[in-house]
Amino acid sequence: MERSTLVARGIKKSFGTQADAPVLKEITVSFTQGMSYAIMGVSGTGKSTLMHLLAGLDTPSAGTVFFNEQNVHKMSVQEQASFLRSSVGLLFQLPYLIKELSVCENVMLPALIAGGSQANSLKKAQHLLECVGLTQKADARPGSLSGGQQQRVALARALINEPAFLLADEPTGNLDERTGAEMVDLLLRLQREWQMGLIISTHDVHVAERMEHRYRLHDGMLFDEVMVREKEASEVVLTR
């Protein structure tokens, strides 16, 4: 299988005037399909900002994001729509389901928008609901489901077009510890089975530790977590 890549090169992002410190200063990082990654960092360090840039939902002040060497900010409208539909799946802290539609219709929607037939989209949605353990809830309204169940519906919806990467921005942030851990189990199981790239932002060190690669956002820059630990260890030695 040819593995897709998602690469940020020299990303900077400021929101305010030039006098305001940029949220992201100089981020260069490369993600490969089939691997799992955590982006850690305290609140306000720019995790969501970075995830939005990687998904091409926002444009950087400088630098570029490439999907398979293609600049995601210079895609045509059609190319960008196709990238968002089928190359990256997005999962947020809240499920953002459409409450007037059934669970199954919510999951089907991106497949229908991508031009899939009703019958094929239904078949895929039913399979995904089985994967996330919600077959029994297919005809229910999202409002009648628990928070954890709704987040699993959002996951099924994010995966229906078989994306190369799943970008999950604090997907367990709103769940209790046990439900959050189950969500991570499910994310990792599907990531391995489908050989997706999983990029998950989190405050939670227990979630991060389950990913193959870990980065920490701090002061607008991204640090390899292994290097951060080595640096902390050397500082401990130096201060003794």
Ligand SMILES: Nc1ncnc2c1ncn2[C@@H]1O[C@H](COP(=O)(O)OP(=O)(O)OP(=O)(O)O)[C@@H](O)[C@H]1O
């Ligand atoms: N659209 C925007 N306009 C202005 N400032 C913004 C915008 N989006 C984010 N910011 C600022 O950028 C900084 C980083 O925000 P971001 O949401 O990326 O942090 P985060 O690490 O995801 O935090 P959290 O863990 O609380 O979700 C914050 O100071 C925030 O106020």
Ligand SMILES: [Mg+2]
């Ligand atoms: Mg955030």
